[in-house]
Amino acid sequence: MLRDAKHVHMIGIGGIGMSGIARILLFGGCAVSGSDVRLTSTVRYLQKLGAAVHIGHDPANVPHEAQVVVRSEAVKAGNPELECAAARGVQVMRYAEALGQLMRAYRGVAVAGTHGKTTTTAMIAWVLKRAQLRPSFVVGGNVPALGGSAGVGEGDIFVAEACEYSRSFLNLTPEVAVINNIEEDHLDYYSGLDEIRRAFADFAARATPDGIIVVNRDDADAVKAAEGATCRRVTIGFSKDADWRAEKVESSYGFTSFEVFRHGSSLGKSYLKMSGEHNVMNALAAAAVADHFGVSGEAIIASLATFPGVSRRFEELGDRDGVTVVDDYAHHPTAVRLTLRAVREKYPGGRRLWCVFQPHQHSRTRFLLNDFAHSFADADVVVIPDIFFVRDGEAERALITSEDLVREIAARGGEARYIPDFPEILKHLARNVQPGDILLTMGAGNVNELAEAFLAARSRTTTALQ
Template identity: 50%
Template sequence: MASEGRKAVATGAAETAYAGKTVHLIGVGGSGMRALAQMLLERGAKVIGSDSMPSAVLDDLAARGASVFVGQRGENLPAKTDLVVHSAAIHEANPELVAARQRRCEVLKYSQMLGRLMADRCGIAVAGTHGKSTTTAMVAYALTVSGRSPSFIVGATVSQLGGPSGVGTGPHFVAEACEFDRSFLNLSPTFAAILNIEEDHLDCYEDLPAIVEAFRAFAAGIPPHGVLVANGEDREVAAATGGAACEVQTFGLRPECLWSAGSLSADRGRYCFDVLFGGRAFCRMSLKLAGLHQVYNSLAAGALLHQAGLSGQEIADALSRFEGAHRRMTVKGQEAGVTVLDDYAHHPTEIQATLRAIKDRYTPARIWCVFQPHQHSRTRFLLRDFARSFSAADKVIVPDIYFVRDSEREKEYISSNDLVAQIRLNGGDAVYLSDFGAIVEHLKRDLRPGDLAVTMGAGNVWEVADEIVRWLAGHR
């Protein structure tokens, strides 16, 4: 494609632009920031990073050559710092950010830095309330195994890609396009997808129309020679893409969508289907990932990959081998007749889709869902939706809300007890247990063969899954 050729010319300069530079990353433990750190290390930069808490992510970055600090202090900034990058979760009062501004360092948000990296390539960006990480990983994986050598940043670790990021020699740069703080408006993709649009991040958006307006601005940023792949069954997506200057290609299960699925069948939650392009057979897909939502993700990924030059057979072969991203229905262990999973779902729609997929895939006697709400503001704004989202779970355990980004005052408005009460009003069997230790003891006492336990949330609830697996392994 002509656009690919133009972008590829600048690739060599982009690869060396950060070699030998000192880049300080504030909030380096976040999913996107750690991927950025790895990419900068691969490009020869000297990476310094900090985060508020120790984690395996920081240990891994240190092993890769980054200098990592636990705790954020102004003195963490090196005397010679070429660039400071911070995540959207970092407040202006952060001591390292204050020090960087006082020293007149160049300061960028994560999304601005991502936009710089993408500008030198043929950008492929995946936007939407749900499914971004998996769909981005699908695209990056297919380009990689088909020999296109993309650069990519995924908001989750992908074992088949060797991590959350990679630097390739090909013309494509694949990245998630997150709507939080309108971050995705800093990107300049040639090809993009909008998977879906729902209420979320209401700590920075007034309401759903404001979210749609942000997606409309994102769609307007796709150049006329680009292509936007859009969910043809989502009315909010239709509202956001109606005025796009580029070609819009729809996907979905309905036959009127340009990209659709025919002859759909499922075996224990895993779907096989014909991918139809304009009503004609394009390829036959057999997914390893469970859940109907993965059919939508793979249709969007396939449409983007077609624009990137892959054949139908290349797309089908790659996506049929794709095993998913970390913390997406990840099997942590199967011991003593009990299956333990971990998942990142932290929005009502994601919870519903994941629990349905778990039920179809594993047909357990009982599903125990340990759900850690993420953000007090999200829990408060979407409380009723959350309460209705656990119908497929037999038992729900809710620890304290994971505190991030919100003000201290927000804690006064909502608690996990409020969510438990609402789940019970909707007919669910839910209990509040404040800390992980109490949850582990509860599960040890009540789990029995045939059960499945899944930890859910964007915080550190996976620690419960790990502890249960260790306990089960010692009681075989």
């Protein structure tokens, strides 16, 4: 068992989730070693905490005293450290299995859904922390105000993001399960929406009978998935019959206000430092979870108003020569559409919106090509670099390119341009963006580096990425 191990070795330790588990193990007194392909700020922080982290994968990295080896989902069979562990007979588990084992020692909260998992998980951790419940948490993004992507509290609650890819979330047995929404995604793994629906139904059934499942009342697939749960169901949404309901939603200049109702009774007006009805839904989920743990309605509303957000989730990075630069993690058609709409809400007045969208995965781009093509209506100009290559094989890579997406956007009346690499995109932006424009970078890859490079340039003459 992971929690009984005295020394754990982690392959791919620098990832968001893996580094979160590493932090929890370290704070619990476990010796942690690991490896990753790059020396990042996250890796340096783990080293500062006492983890022995190697750059590169090598059998020699696996200490003889390691009792358990945890592998990132990105680590494939044939990895030399995996083979070393197998040869020695050391127990090997995936990240999701490790997360599930950690959660068993707590009152677990698992947040699932095609969109909004990271923000909702962070909101829940934020509200519970401000209520002095001292939760532990693992979030799929960096939350500077919470001290990063993970934290260890002295309380008995553990909040974690629950990913549906490869049915990873079925390793969790939470007291509280959350399903924000269900859509087609990860079609390199799932055969289609029916199989995705069944996976979410299996997840809902894993919530403990004494707990609750929080489900989006306005998403028919989410409601259907929750039917098999043996625990009490709590609904959220804009529908009149939702247990937690938002009304009078208003967004302006990056702030959103709405009235919160619990079982038909108003709790008052709530505020968020972010735009978009999707974030209101995330807030309702956080409110329902906090209520389950005894946080008062007044405290919930006050905490939501102070929630500072998550890095790379509609994050305003700065201004260069009158151009406002925003970065977002959106990599699914629905998230792209909602983010662009939120940009228009935050920055009214007809400012020209440039969107540099880096597609994430060739398979996702191919399967959802038509949906992506319809997602950019709120952008004035779309620039698309090469697809971020991850998880797919070379055969899949050969089936689609960013140029295919550019053609589809143009066929629907949009202005789109394919520019393969970041240095050339920076040159194009330097020649064409004007004071008053908005530059939005979007994607789950490394497109945020382009935004940072654009801001770092001291003049309108671009500098190449280092």
